[in-house]
Amino acid sequence: MSTEATIRNYILENYLFTDDQSALNSTDSFLDKGILDSTGILEVIYFLEDEFGIKVEDTEMVPENLDSVDNIVSFIAKKRQ
Amino acid sequence: MQALAERYEAEIINFDRDKEVDRICETMREVMRTKLRRRGVVVAVSGGIDSSVSAALAVKAFGAKKAFFIQLPEVDSAEDTQSRGRQLIEHLGVDHTTHNIAATLDAIGCYRARDEAIVKTFPEYGDGWKNKIVIKGGLDGQVNHFMLVVQDPQGQQHEKRLDLREYLQIVAATNYKQRIRKTIEYYHADRLNYAVVGTPNRLEYDQGFFVKNGDGSADLKPIAHLYKTQVYALARHLGLPESICNATPTTDTYSLPQGQDEFYFALPYQEMDKALWARNIGASASELAAMLGITEEQAKFVLQDIDNKRKTTHYLHAKPYLIEAMPELGL
Numbered sequence: 001m002s003t004e005a006t007i008r009n010y011i012l013e014n015y016l017f018t019d020d021q022s023a024l025n026s027t028d029s030f031l032d033k034g035i036l037d038s039t040g041i042l043e044v045i046y047f048l049e050d051e052f053g054i055k056v057e058d059t060e061m062v063p064e065n066l067d068s069v070d071n072i073v074s075f076i077a078k079k080r081q
Numbered sequence: 082m083q084a085l086a087e088r089y090e091a092e093i094i095n096f097d098r099d100k101e102v103d104r105i106c107e108t109m110r111e112v113m114r115t116k117l118r119r120r121g122v123v124v125a126v127s128g129g130i131d132s133s134v135s136a137a138l139a140v141k142a143f144g145a146k147k148a149f150f151i152q153l154p155e156v157d158s159a160e161d162t163q164s165r166g167r168q169l170i171e172h173l174g175v176d177h178t179t180h181n182i183a184a185t186l187d188a189i190g191c192y193r194a195r196d197e198a199i200v201k202t203f204p205e206y207g208d209g210w211k212n213k214i215v216i217k218g219g220l221d222g223q224v225n226h227f228m229l230v231v232q233d234p235q236g237q238q239h240e241k242r243l244d245l246r247e248y249l250q251i252v253a254a255t256n257y258k259q260r261i262r263k264t265i266e267y268y269h270a271d272r273l274n275y276a277v278v279g280t281p282n283r284l285e286y287d288q289g290f291f292v293k294n295g296d297g298s299a300d301l302k303p304i305a306h307l308y309k310t311q312v313y314a315l316a317r318h319l320g321l322p323e324s325i326c327n328a329t330p331t332t333d334t335y336s337l338p339q340g341q342d343e344f345y346f347a348l349p350y351q352e353m354d355k356a357l358w359a360r361n362i363g364a365s366a367s368e369l370a371a372m373l374g375i376t377e378e379q380a381k382f383v384l385q386d387i388d389n390k391r392k393t394t395h396y397l398h399a400k401p402y403l404i405e406a407m408p409e410l411g412l
Contacts, residue, residue, distance in 0.1 A: 037393035041224045046245040058217065058242065061224045 003052075004073050010047055011069065015040060026069040041066055048072065054079045085359070085368050093308055093358060098318040101311075105303050106142035113143070117300050119276040121147035123269050125262055126177075128165035130328055131304060134312050135280040137319045138303050140173050149269055150177040153262045155186055157336045168322045178269070182261050189261070195254035198247040202229050209234035213335035214243070214251060219347040219386035220379055232337055255334050259295025276300035282309045284353055288387065289394020290345050297397060308354040347386045348373075356380075360387045 001009075008024060015035050016023050030036035036044065044066060045056050054076065056065075065075040113119060121143055124136040139148050150173075152166045170177045186192060199206045206212070211232040218225045227243045229251070243251070263277075270277045279299025281291055286305040291297035304312055309330070316326045330341045330350060342349045348356065352373050359369045370380035403412065 031389070031392075034392065038225050038389050039393060042226060042245045042248075045224075058223065058226065061218060061226055062222060063224070066224065 003076050004069060006051065007048075007072050007076075008069050010044075010051075011035065014043075024069065026073075028069070029063075029067050031063060031067055044072070048076065052076055052079075085364055085372050088362075089355060089358060089372070093311060093354070094314070096311060096314070098315060101307075102138065102141065102315065102318070105138055109139070109142040109301060109303055112301055113276060117276045119270070119274055119300070121149065121273060121275040122278050122301070123149050123151065123266050123273070123275045124278045124280070125153055125266050126150045126166045126169055127152075127333060128162035128167075128169070128325070128328070129330060129333070130309075130312055130316055130325060131282050131285075132280040133165070133169050133321055133325045134316050134319065135278050135303050136169060136175070137173060137316075137321055139278055140175060141319070142303075145173060145175050147275075148173075148175045149273060149275060150175045151266060151269060152177065152179040153182050153265060154179070155181065155183040155258060156192070158333055159331070159338070162328075162331070162333050165322070165324050165328060169325060172322055180265050182258070182265070185261050186257055189257055191254050191257040191261075195251050198250035198254070199229065199231065201247050202241055202243060203231050203239065205233075206231055211336035213337035213339040213343070214248070215240070215339075215343045216345055219389075220382055222378070222382045222385075225386070225389070230337060256292045256295055258334060259292035259297075263295050263298050270300075278303065279305070281305050282312045283307055284309050284346065284350060284357060287357060288346070288390045289397045290341070291397065293397045308358065309350040310354045347383050356383045357387060360384055 004026070008021070008026070009019075011030070012018055012021070012024055024035070028035065030041070030044075041061075045061065048054060049056060060075070063071075065071055113122075122139045124132060124139055126132050126136055136148070136150060150170050152163065152170075154163050195212075196206070199212055203210075213230050215228045215230055216225055217223070217228055227248045228240050229243045229247070230238055230240045232238045266277050269275070277299045279296065279302040281296070281302060282304055283306055285291055286302065304315075307315070313326065332339045332341060332344050340349075342353070346353045355372055356369060359372065364372075366381040366384055367377050369384065370377040373380065375383075400412075406412065
């Protein structure tokens with residue numbers, strides 16, 4: 001599964017309780033749309049560290065890296081470089 | 082910019098204390114008379130400023146004979162907060178009891194569950210060590226996250242970021258403290274046919290700094306509309322003991338001293354009051370920055386943090402959701 005699909009499915013399954021792909025756009029802001037709150041973002045970080053074997057540093061815990069599917073995909077790509 | 086500080090001074094600092102005390106007491110009596118229909122009030126007295134002012138207001142509203150105070154210490158309660166609680170009880174002359182909840186917390190597994198999560202982060206943690214949780218991120222535009230600070234028996238402090246599972250387990254375990262306390266408050270309320278007074282100030286209430294079904298549970302919350310600065314002002318106005326008027330707000334929940342601003346709020350309460358008030362009147366980040374002497378970017382993050390906490394903790398305020406309305410119950 002692609003990084004994008006892994007993240008998208010995680011959000012759909014755990015926070016939107018659906019497998020309807022149209023329920024989430026890749027650019028949707030998790031915080032602005034009320035999909036995740038700050039505890040939810042911490043859960044996503046935990047998931048990313050576990051799933052992709054990366055370590056998210058304190059300074060990287062900003063919305064630009066974590067607040068949408070697209071943002072996370074770019075962030076993971078950057079971490080893997 | 083100056084106008085904002087002046088307005089804060091006029092509206093929040095220089096509020097009419099006599100009028101406010103009268104308004105609160107009259108509303109408390111009205112609520113008891115028409116909604117709660119109980120004969121008096123139970124107040125858990127922690128020794129902190131909020132419960133002290135709430136207790137004093139309850140006595141003013143109903144009289145000392147219609148109040149019952151409870152002290153509910155456990156092993157991590159600081160001696161000075163317990164001593165301030167005793168001073169308040171003596172000062173107000175109210176019937177009271179002390180129920181140490183350590184054995185109950187031990188039996189239910191509070192300390193064991195907490196320590197299990199701490200040991201996962203610091204394997205050397207054990208007897209003679211102390212702990213607290215510190216929040217980070219809100220002032221820097223980062224997602225709020227939590228550090229575990231432990232102190233070894235030699236007094237050396239160590240700090241690590243908490244993994245989510247351990248953070249949630251430590252918070253869940255320590256929340257037993259507030260929930261057990263509330264159970265005991267309601268035991269006495271039921272026994273006496275009294276109502277329970279909840280003691281959050283506006284910052285705590287607005288920002289969700291309470292435990293659902295723990296300290297968040299009550300029949301009446303007389304100071305939930307008052308900024309913390311105003312609660313301190315009322316403590317002096319009501320003539321409470323000097324030690325209470327000068328007390329620094331702490332959580333009194335972890336074994337290391339922990340300021341509320343370390344655990345939850347982005348700034349100390351004096352500044353958080355101003356930030357929350359600025360948010361409520363729709364002031365801009367630049368106006369808030371000038372008022373607090375911080376950068377505009379930091380002010381923006383503080384305002385965002387206020388909104389985030391409102392969103393994250395909204396469910397703590399909410400009643401259970403029903404599948405359909407039940408108008409016959411007024412729900």
